[in-house]
Amino acid sequence: SAVISQKPSRDICQRGTSLTIQCQVDSQVTMMFWYRQQPGQSLTLIATANQGSEATYESGFVIDKFPISRPNLTFSTLTVSNMSPEDSSIYLCSVVKRGARREETDTQYFGPGTRLTVL
Amino acid sequence: GENVEQHPSTLSVQEGDSAVIKCTYSDSASNYFPWYKQELGKRPQLIIDIRSNVGEKKDQRIAVTLNKTAKHFSLHITETQPEDSAVYFCAVHNAGNMLTFGGGTRLMVKP
Numbered sequence: 001s002a003v004i005s006q007k008p009s010r011d012i013c014q015r016g017t018s019l020t021i022q023c024q025v026d027s028q029v030t031m032m033f034w035y036r037q038q039p040g041q042s043l044t045l046i047a048t049a050n051q052g053s054e055a056t057y058e059s060g061f062v063i064d065k066f067p068i069s070r071p072n073l074t075f076s077t078l079t080v081s082n083m084s085p086e087d088s089s090i091y092l093c094s095v096v097k098r099g100a101r102r103e104e105t106d107t108q109y110f111g112p113g114t115r116l117t118v119l
Numbered sequence: 120g121e122n123v124e125q126h127p128s129t130l131s132v133q134e135g136d137s138a139v140i141k142c143t144y145s146d147s148a149s150n151y152f153p154w155y156k157q158e159l160g161k162r163p164q165l166i167i168d169i170r171s172n173v174g175e176k177k178d179q180r181i182a183v184t185l186n187k188t189a190k191h192f193s194l195h196i197t198e199t200q201p202e203d204s205a206v207y208f209c210a211v212h213n214a215g216n217m218l219t220f221g222g223g224t225r226l227m228v229k230p
Binding site: 033041042043044045048092106107108109110111112113 | 151153155161162163164165168208212217218219220221222223
């Protein structure tokens with residue numbers, strides 16, 4: 001498995017401000033993702049965090065609003081910029097861990113999430 | 120892109136009964152189908168998965184079946200217990216190496 005930590009675990013922010021969320025993994029991983037989960041909803045992929053290059057964003061998400069850094073294979077940050085109440089959500093970091101043996105499948109794990117409330 | 124539909128959105132069963140959740144998908148090239156369980160306030164946890172070369176997989180009280188022709192797969196939980204109460208998400212993994220999630224099913228097991 002993968003041990004994933006996120007900071008902060010929760011925050012309450014004023015509209016117009018920005019928050020940076022950190023994700024740390026206990027081992028090197030190739031694939032790292034950021035998801036958003038609005039209250040009572042499913043998980044929506046925001047972007048794939050690429051090490052050494054710009055993140056790949058899904059439809060509806062843009063770099064200016066959600067800048068992402070991936071300086072190495074164990075760490076990434078997601079910034080929620082110029083926040084509004086609509087950004088209130090849980091933001092989850094996720095990684096893909098390769099199977100230990102050739103016949104084992106890759107598995108995707110999730111961090112504990114960051115609960116963001118924007119007033 | 121991939122479209123994943125999950126039914127039912129809520130499911131209430133009596134303790135000891137079985138629960139079945141079904142997902143359909145659109146991309147016939149999809150090749151990996153995990154199920155996640157999310158308890159209130161916690162992260163999604165992988166509980167079982169199946170690859171496209173297998174029709175059924177079982178792990179104690181949970182099983183997943185896959186019908187590639189019909190493009191649907193199902194989660195089966197037998198002898199349900201109150202601790203099975205949670206939101207369950209199916210997901211579909213495609214060639215783009217990303218997961219698309221279903222809308223989730225809130226399972227309530229009544230003691």
